[in-house]
Amino acid sequence: MRISSVLAKDQERILCLPAHGRGLGLPPRLRQLLKKRAGIWDLPEIPELGGPLEPNGAVAHSQERFASELGVKRCWFGVNGATGLLQAALMAMASPGQSVLLPRNVHRSLIQACALGDLTPILYDLPFMEDRGHVVQADAKWIEKILRSSLLKGLDIAAAVLVSPTYHGYSCDFTKLISQFHQRGWPVLVDESHGGHFVSEVDDRLPESAVFAGADLVVHSLHKSASALAQCAVIWLQGERVAPEVVQRSIGWLQTTSPSSLLLASCEAALDEWFTSQGRERILERIRNGFEISDRLSKLGVPLIKTDDPLKVVWHSGRDGINGFDADAWFLERGIVAELPEPGCLTFCLGLAPQKGLAGLLARHREKIMLAYKNSLQSLSPFDAPPTPLIMKPYISCRDAWRGPTRKSSLKDAAGEISAELICPYPPGVPVLIPGEKLDQSRIDWLMKQKTLWSDQIPCSINVVT
Ligand SMILES: Cc1ncc(COP(=O)(O)O)c(C=O)c1O
Structure with a gap:
């Protein structure tokens, strides 16, 4: 099968990312551009256009305009997803040999940045919900416990990271958290990949964006939480703790020298939606519709996990006795593409495309699945929290573990070994094991x-350090 043939196929319902829902939620300006002669939009960095790192041209002008709209110092568009900009941000905030304080649910891109930049990831644990198997957000008390730990003493920590909202939509209350880190003199990077729409503030039920809560650097994945094409992202910089030149240089280390002009136009069109009245109206409509869909599903008796993001619907399938992977396969066979299957639930991303009649459709399918599985309904929870320490410093450097000599070991016999790789059950990309971490028996038992x-x-089997 050819890639183009796969792309040309239509499904009945797209409830996965990118959030534009296969074009239905693309901003009008980008649609118009895509209607022009195929390929007309593919230009190199000619002076009139420039690029994210160029001082002049339409891209620079657009970036300046959005930074000023949001009241921050600078912003840069990215064409390698939030991944590329998160990596650039972390490498701008810390120098080789320094440590960075990361939550345990950090996206793997930041662990990779640690290996690339020779930074030590200090991973702190997060609260865990046994009924669904999710890590959720830390509050100020939890962070205080982390900050008081003797394990942080003597470490040269350069920066702290928060991930909010999570894939499922759990967001943190930034009120105290950011200042707790700032009081230690650490700049804060927030991975708000899934929360771009919070910036719009179109509905007061939306959580506060990290940009307004004073984070130094905030990354948005514009294809996850805005209406851009895949790979589009933006990073915002404010305050005095991180110098713009350093971020600019860091982006230059990682960015392609030929950023796609179509993707840059898509970043611009998606951000325009946050700042124009028609765009904001469209976002508001989707958000209201998201709240309505969840309300209706709950009224129809579908057990949902409530999170803070109205554009995510998390069916707690485990409470119905159904494994999220089975449910996902059922939906896929019927042309309905969900975003995130897990053992205890199935997450649908509503995105920014219109979703007519969705609550009824999902509720009807849930009834049919339950009927089909009536003889094999299983109790799935409680899920076991990972036996990770409150604070984990890798046994050897992430860089050395990843790049040095390795050998294969069977996972079940790997107690006492040092991992040379990341293990990340798809999709949230959250590692359950990172390079340099030493495995003990309780971790092996949990992984098994x-x-x-x-x-x-x-x-x-996994690669371990020899
Ligand atoms: C929390 C989080 N951060 C960052 C990323 C990477 O985003 P992108 O796909 O835009 O590179 C993901 C992707 O799943 C994510 O879930």
Whole structure:
């Protein structure tokens, strides 16, 4: 099968990312551009256009305009997703040999940045919800416990990171958290990949964006939480703690020298939606519709996990006795593409495309699935929290573990070994093991149990440091 043939196929319902829902939620300006002669929009960095790192041209002008709209110092568009900009941000905030304080649910891109930039990731644990198997957000008390830990003493920590909202939509209350880190003199990077729409502030039920809560650097994945094409992202910089030149240089280390002009136009068109009255009206409509869909599903008896993001619908399928992977396969066979299957639930991303009649459709399918599985309904929870320490410093450097000599070890016999790789059950990209971490028996037992829940997503053997 050819890639183009796959792309040309239509599904009945797209409830996954990118958030534009296969074009239905693309901003009008980008649609118009795409209607022109195919390929007309593919230009190199000619002077009139420029690029994210160029001082002049339409891209620079657009970036300046959005930074000023948001009241921040600078912003840069990115064409390698939030991944590329998160990596650039972390490498701008810390120098080789320094440590960075990261939550345990950090996206793997930041662990990779640690390996690339020779930074030490200090991972702090997060609260865990056993009924669904999710890590959720830390509050100020939790962070205080982390900050008081003797394990942080003597470490040269250069910066702290928060991930909010999470893939499922759990957002943190930034009121105290950012200042707790600032009081230590650490700049704060917030991975707000899934919360771009919070910036619009179109509905007061939306959580506060990290940009307004004073984070130094905030990254948005514009294809996850705005209406841009895949790979589009933006990073915002404010305050005095991080110098713009350093961020600019860091982006230059990682960015392609040929950023796609179509993707840059898509970043611009998606951000225009946050700042124009028609765009804001469209976002508001989607958000209201998201709240309505969840309300209606709850009224129809569908057990939902409530999170803070109205554009995510998390069906707690485990409470119905159904594994999220089985449910996902059921929907896929019927042309309905969900975003995130997990053992205990199935997450649908509503995105920014109109979703007519969705609550009824999902509720009807849930009834049919339950009927089909009536003889094999299983109790799935409680899920076991990972036996990770409150604070984890890798046994050896992430860079050395990843790049040095390795050998294969069967996972079940790997107690006492140092991992040379990341293990990340798809999709949230959140590592359950990182390079440089030492495995003990309780971790192996937990991973072996995860293997039964996530089947092929946790390998039988892993690369360990020799
Ligand atoms: C929390 C979080 N941060 C960052 C990323 C990376 O985003 P992108 O796909 O735009 O590179 C993801 C992707 O799933 C994510 O879930």
